[in-house]
Amino acid sequence: MSEPDSISTVHRIAEAVTEAVRDGRLAPGQRLTEADFASRHGVSRSSVREAFRRLTADGLLAFEPNRGVTVRILSRREIDNLFAVRGALEALAVRLSLPALKAAPERLLALLAEMDRAVADNDMPAFSTANAAFHALFAEVADNPLLSETLTRLSNSIYWLQFRMLVDRRQVFDSHAEHRRIVEAILAGDAAAAEEAMRTHVDGSRKLVQQLPDSHFAG
Amino acid sequence: MSEPDSISTVHRIAEAVTEAVRDGRLAPGQRLTEADFASRHGVSRSSVREAFRRLTADGLLAFEPNRGVTVRILSRREIDNLFAVRGALEALAVRLSLPALKAAPERLLALLAEMDRAVADNDMPAFSTANAAFHALFAEVADNPLLSETLTRLSNSIYWLQFRMLVDRRQVFDSHAEHRRIVEAILAGDAAAAEEAMRTHVDGSRKLVQQLPDSHFAG
DNA sequence: TCTGACAGGATTGTCGGACAATCATGGAGA
């Protein structure tokens, strides 16, 4: 997703919005007005519109006709829907990537070790980063750009949640045990078990997310 | 996808492009220039740009920075990737929709009958329509808009293929046997079998598509 | 002849401004 695009104006704006969402300056559900953004960043409204469109396609913003865009926020229901799709796709990624990962498990094991360390050190940012890399690895090794792209879009749609999840570390760290199960199944060459472990893991994440208070959801 | 959007200018343009692709007036891989389209349809370039963006997000067009858009065309490799994702998602749709479909199989059976009739009458357009409805039904009954949306995007990406497939009817009709297998598994309440039947069916479609000559692919 | 640099044309990227279309809000009147 999000083409390199040199250093175009639109790209700059899109980056700015993404960052603002990432570190909470833009709250989920918040409405973004074009003119506002244009003047604040010293660019034309056209460029802002364009950036908004691109971010909408990427899943970060939500677009409503004649109403403009808002920072995307999902209802509990939509979260369930998203995790269902994600589970199916991550399971697919695991299956497709298994042979290659079994043959050359270095990166996989490195990420697992990195997460081990992060858990031991109670280092949430490091864990979060490694976790994202862990999940992205499967799609990447599966060598299916469309799959990677689709999963990225899904991640973008719940961008704000990753941020909100940082508050309660314990449960997030708990999910790490499932990572190990996935890796073991892969090393054993057991595709069905690996897929199932991934499905379970994704559903675990879903449950974790659903435990957040209502204020983090739309609807 | 493609919001109703009243009858806005952008929507009109987008429809026009979609239709043109559907009936072959715009060839896959063909480049579309904004000014051209703007003057031909008597609208501003801004609106054309916007329509192109939307269609790009929908998967019908491909966008390259500083080069504009082209009618999307995939390589054989990309086709395989797409069908892999599609298989996983259609299997998910089958699993999720199974209980509801088993309880109320009317529409499912009606579509199956419609396809039976189309095959008997050698009526390709009718078969094609019913087939699309058949596949869409699962996602719809699964009651997961995100899933429906994602599958629609995938379909749009290979829009031109549906058109090209009309040439050789026999093999397409052959795939109908697999439809029946899916339905039977659903009526029997056998989720695993239904999923597997759907996976097989989707992969069958993939093979069929791959039998087309090189001229229909990018790369 | 072949290769590479360059010029020119074509097309996209961005800008600014303008106005119509639509939505949201709050107040007037029933």
Added chain:
DNA sequence: TCTCCATGATTGTCCGACAATCCTGTCAGA
């Protein structure tokens, strides 16, 4: 209190312009 409408805010669309970039054909030099 509720409904309807005026009003302001914002998006949708148009126009025209120019810079940035890409593509192509040409020409000089090896």
